[in-house]
Amino acid sequence: MANGVLRPGAVFAGYRIERVLGVGGMGTVYLAAHPRLPRQIALKLLHQNLTSDDYVRSRFELEAEHAARLEHPNVVAVEDRGRDGGQLWIAMRYVAGIDAEKLLSEGPLEPARAVYIITETAEALDYAHELGVLHRDVKPANILLERRGSNRRERVLLADFGIAKALEETTQLTSSGMMVASLPYAAPEAFDNLDPDPRMDVYALGCTLFRLLTGRQPYPGSTLPQLWYGHAQAPIPQPSAVRDGLPVGFDDVILRALAKKPNDRFRSCGELADAAVAALTPVSQLVVPPEPEPQAAPAPEEPTTVEVRTRPVATTPPPSPKERDARLAIASVTTRLSAVQTRAERLEPAFASLKSEFSAQCSADLISNERISSAEIVEAETILTSAVEALDRGDAERALELTRAVRAHLSTAERNVDAVTGRLALLRAVRANPKAKVAEVRFKVHDAQMLALNHGTADQWQAEFDAQLERIDRIAAELSGRHPDYWAYITGLDDVKSHISALVQRMKRERRLR
Structure with a gap:
């Protein structure tokens, strides 16, 4: 090993090194040959300055063992792990392709491709969460895209489950226990070192979606104070304001995914992905108040003995940018309202299932949820009607203000629906295992x-x-x-x-x- 780097042909823990695949904040990754099987693996050697005491080494091995239970088509499988002297290592399936971070060097992705990547990554995260495993370092660099031939869609795999958590006590982390490279994707509560839960991964996946769509991280800065302020205090950014032409439906997706309070976020990564898919719907397919069309001037009549003079018909000027924003905002909340109404229809049967499958006690604190969600949806419909009327009067500013109120009521309705359906899903999952x-x-x-x-x-x-x-x-x-x-x-x-x-x-x- 020269300068801490293994040369091609060297053997480490039985694996023959072929070349360096990459160097990151946590270690160096090598392409290596499996000692017994005719295949290649990705061998990650963690930087020794990150794993200098017995506690961290033992914790890493426990986390790697925890992550090795994951078997899913969208998860990079952990094949082995161990220590060689003081050097910790982990062997993973080799993915021939590129990571999403490198892909972004060519600019932001097409929305459809970005949503596909997020949807596949969400599958991996929700599967892991069901088994009690958090990722805690979701970001483009950990999303791998495997090439599968010209006629097959790329395969998306999520790597490095548990490694960030395993290293959270090392001296190379921030005082809040996070790798510096992960800060652009960290939930506000992570800066306070609060107990992690799946909603941290939901937040990070939302940040990743924003990055894939716009090419930028949600909040500017590179230092801990700058990024803490962005995630904890700054207004949530709108991707459509950063990149022209993006469907404004993505603004609502990011608004909920990056909510400052965990309870205001999507309940799962799959829900975030579903919302992103819905946001891809072209604006032309949404219910938008129609713009008045200019009327064509009548064709001149054939000349007769009496001269006829025609008056030109004034054409309607194109809508102003603010009016256009208001129309798109109304279209977005109209679509979201319909989705919330559909989800609310599942609330009553879910509540009944809670009582019939389990007990009335497990749903006693949720008894008012149906009434609250129904009231919030009715209020959202009323305000949306007022927004359309304001736009018809030419008051685009008021229309935009009212759509923000609609979003707030829909968020409250969603939280009340999710509380019931989420508890039913949790109880069923625990009953099964x-x-x-x-x-x-x-x-x-x-x-x-x-x-x-x-x-x-x-x-x-x-x-x-x-x-x-x-x-x-x-x-x-x-x-x-x-x-x-x-x-x-x-x-x-x-x-x-x-x-x-x-x-x-x-x-x-x-x-x-x-």
């Missing part, structure tokens, strides 16, 4: 134990860890009865997670004060 939820929470406790061990405070916190592990066992045992209470099971385990998250924050604060 209850052990996955227990494994996820146990992993969090063990992760905190490793952190305490690394801090040299394991004895101080061991009683807390033991109490929470015993609590997990009690909750799991209660599920084995004739009438299992899945909602109590979920809320109990979530409470354990919250307790451990608070405990980890205390451990970190005390370490800083020492």
